[in-house]
Amino acid sequence: MGLISLLFSNPALFIALAALLLYSVIAHEVAHGWVAHLFGDDTAMRYGRLTLNPASHLDPIGTLMLFLVGFGWAKPVPVDYYALRHSRFGFMSVALAGCATNILIATIALFLLQFRSINSNHGLYIILTILVSINIILGAFNLIPIPPLDGSKILMSVLPQEAQYNLARIEPYGFFILVFLLFTGLLNPVINFMQNIIYSFIALLFSFFR
Secondary structure, three states: OOHHHHHHHOHHHHHHHHHHHHHHHHHHHHHHHHHHHHOOOOHHHHOOOOOOOHHHOEOHHHHHHHHHHOOOOEOOOOOOHHHOOOHHHHHHHHHHHHHHHHHHHHHHHHHHOOOHHHHOOHHHHHHHHHHHHHHHHHHHHHOOOOOOOHHHHHHHOOOOHHHHHHHHOOHHHHHHHHHHHHHOOOOHHHHHHHHHHHHHHHHHHHHHOO
């Protein structure tokens, strides 16, 4: 039985997986707001975005993309980067927070997959395997340095001010650039490269705890 057939033939499995995937995207955005709050910016809190309530975060198109192509997005959590303490370090920390959260979720799921009892539970094994894949794709995609993705903000945090300004000028066209690169397949090697880096990083983490 194919994966899609199995999911649709088992409503409980499908609902559990859907919830976990949606919360992977939500956790990504909440992490941005939470780290921004740690660095002194309470914008996300004032807008009620430091919550796991899906109604506060879900973007209809981003959610649909998550299930159609394996990655998606939620409504961006508002951050006032000028309000952050330790300006450049705070900027980088907030930008990294979402991807780091996805990598953490993938790492936990991979750790759980090491247990024999989970390997013998077909439904749970499928959920965790897909959870790993989706979160690594989310992390890899968001690390691409094209505005408005997190990777562009990470890059901005280390660039000189003029270069930051020039990169920020691309942001109004970033969505269209990304759609073009995705549908032409030109972005695939970059996403694969980022995924390999993340898998290597997780493997390195596991090697320290063995």
